[in-house]
Amino acid sequence: MNLDGDWPLPRPNTRIKFDRRAAGSTLSKTSSIASTFSSLATPVVAEAVQRAKELSTKSDAEGFHQLRIAFRKLRALYWAYSPFLGEETAANATEEFKRLAAVAGGTRDWDIAGDLLKTAQESGASIELLVAAAREKRAQAVVDSQTMIxxxxxxxxxxxxxxxxxxxLQSRCSDLPIRAFAKKRVRLAQRMLQKRSRRAAGRETAHEEDLHDVRKAGKKLRYLLEFFQPVLKGGHxxxxxxxxxxxxxxxxxxxxxxxxxxxxxxxxxxxPAEVVQESLQWLEKQKCRRMRAASRRVRTMSS
Incomplete structure (x- = not known):
């Protein structure tokens, strides 16, 4: 996959100097919407750039995971500011954030799968060959991520x-205060989470996709609360x-x-196919158990 070819936006002629100071340190209720975006986005962008530089020579799974989180936070932030950025501009940027997060997450995904397979092996499953194969997949994922990022x-x-x-933002909302805007976007994110939680809780049988939607909506709300907490009334x-x-x-x-x-x-x-099948049967059993636990937690939250 060619990273250059996938960009929806051209490269700039100059680079921004990123400041990694704490995001909330310069926020106040009198800050403008435009200045607040810069204060929030710049440290996250700096984090992503630094992680990408470190991972060009390292294969640390946690580093890839933190890079994925940085892109997810940027997606949430661009969603929050999309009324002033414009839906198309925000969508183009967030689509690339999503793609880069997926590429960064490949190594982490195989680490998780490998750990689960080791647990299955300890539980008595005869899947040594698959555990070894998962290690090879993980090594290849590192190479792929480093190549594409x-x-x-x-x-x-x-x-x-x-x-x-x-x-x-400077041209559209440089003089508009942040508090009312932040409150409105957080409320919308809350309603989205409530809607998805009630839909998931209202089904007799849990659906994977519903739980995944709740998870994504919950992440968005949590990131926005973390971003905007300094300018919102009341502790969150x-x-x-x-x-x-x-x-x-x-x-x-x-x-x-x-x-x-x-x-x-x-x-x-x-x-052998039967070894793969044995692992899938074990994963299916564990998935059902964890799905029930997740569904109970979502029902508690929705009520």
Whole structure:
């Protein structure tokens, strides 16, 4: 996959100097919508650029995971500011954030799948060949991620989308205060989460896609609360803590579901089909158990 060819936006002629200071340190209720975006986005972009540089020579799974989180946070931020950025501009940027997050997550996904397969092996499953094959897939995922995520390309792309967003916001909302806007966007994210939670909780049998939608909506709300907490009335630490707890439960289910999908879609030429099938049966059993636990947690939240 050619990273240059996939960019919806051209590279800038100049690079932005990124400041990695804490995002909330310069936010206040009198800040403008435009200046607040810069304060929030710049540290996240700096984090992504630094992670990309480190991962060009390292294969640390946590580093890839943190890079994926940085892109997810940028997606949430661009969604929040999309009324002033413009739906098309925000959509183009967030689509590339999504793609880069998926590329960054390949190594982490195989790490999770490998750990689950080791657990299956410890539980008595005869899948040694598949455990070894998963290690090879993980090594290949590192190479693929490093090939497709070049630090200079990532920095150029992020510099461009950040600069374009800053110029747009300065022209459209440089004098508009942030508090009412932040409150409105957080409320919309809350309603989206409530709607998805009620839909998931209202089914007699849990659906994977519903739980995945709840998980995504919960992440978006949590990121926005973390971003905007300095300018919102009242503390939101308890809500953030609750959302994190729900996300952890949903994440445990997602790890199983994603690993099952990963193994089903991969080819293992040196592994007998019955070995792969044995692992999938074990994963299916664990998935059902974790799905029930995640569904109970979502029902509690929705009520």
């Amino acid at each position: 070049k630090s200079d390309d990532v920095e150029a792309f992020l510099s461009d989308v950040l600069l374009r967003a800053q110029i747009t 630490d308890r809500t953030i803590k609750e959302l994190t707890s729900v996300q952890n439960k949903l994440g445990q289910f997602n790890d199983i579901a994603a690993s099952e999908t990963l193994i089903r879609s991969a080819s293992f030429n040196e592994v």
